[in-house]
Amino acid sequence: QSVLTQPPSASGTPGQRVSISCSGSSSNIESDYVWWYQQLPGTAPKLLIYTNNQRPSGVPDRFSGSKSGTSASLAISGLRSEDEADYYCATWDDSLSVWVFGGGTKLTVL
Amino acid sequence: EVQLLESGGGLVQPGGSLRLSCAASGFIFSNYALSWVRQAPGKGLEWVSGISYSGGSTHFADSVKGRFTISRDNSKNTLYLQMISLTAEDTGVYYCAKNVAYSYGSNYGMDVWGQGTTVTVSS
Numbered sequence: 251q252s253v254l255t256q257p258p259s260a261s262g263t264p265g266q267r268v269s270i271s272c273s274g275s276s277s278n279i280e281s282d283y284v285w286w287y288q289q290l291p292g293t294a295p296k297l298l299i300y301t302n303n304q305r306p307s308g309v310p311d312r313f314s315g316s317k318s319g320t321s322a323s324l325a326i327s328g329l330r331s332e333d334e335a336d337y338y339c340a341t342w343d344d345s346l347s348v349w350v351f352g353g354g355t356k357l358t359v360l
Numbered sequence: 361e362v363q364l365l366e367s368g369g370g371l372v373q374p375g376g377s378l379r380l381s382c383a384a385s386g387f388i389f390s391n392y393a394l395s396w397v398r399q400a401p402g403k404g405l406e407w408v409s410g411i412s413y414s415g416g417s418t419h420f421a422d423s424v425k426g427r428f429t430i431s432r433d434n435s436k437n438t439l440y441l442q443m444i445s446l447t448a449e450d451t452g453v454y455y456c457a458k459n460v461a462y463s464y465g466s467n468y469g470m471d472v473w474g475q476g477t478t479v480t481v482s483s
Contacts, residue, residue, distance in 0.1 A: 252404060281466075282466050282467055283467050283469070285469040285470070287405070293475075294455055294473040294474065294475050294476055295397075295405065295455070295473050296473070297469075297470070297471045297472070297473075300460070300469055300471065301467070301469075306471065338404065338405055340405070340407075340469060340470075341469075342465055342466040342467065342468075342469075344466065346422075347419055347465075348407055348419060348420075348421050348422075349395070349397075349407035349410070349464075349469070349470075350407070351404055351405040351406065351407065352404070353404045354404040354405070
């Protein structure tokens, strides 16, 4: 059971906008920045969003992050087939003193 | 280009030991904290351990506390993870990741990941 809760799956058709939620608590999401990682099949995770809503260079602006209270979300607009991957949210948990991840959301592009 | 290259994975019997290494290049190694993150087969990501830029501060997940040791050699740009008393639950891909600052803690997430090394604990 992950400390952060994500839906196990999400889907959309090319061009659509999809959103992936990440729910936590006052000891993690509410008090710390949220980070999002994309893991393409058979590869290492890649940083997608840092400090809630910032994109590293090279990440398309189709990807955006937001946070409110104890929840965060990742939005992907203009969905493309190459966005099919697993997405993970992460943050530091002040009570556990460890980084915690969501269970991951498998995004399928129909 | 920032690169992290893990090695040392393999097949080990339950109760055995293994030492993973992570060779870094493309950045000032001694300025950054580092983390180990693992992924069991078909499962999600689990942060295992972190070490500060100097090695003076470390943290471990409860699942590995007392069995794993993290260390670094800043003269060799290399991160290590010593694992003992391994069980089947330790099986998975172990990733080395660079944190964005001198600490691995609050607000200092991981921005670059290695390709991972596979650890299999089985008799």
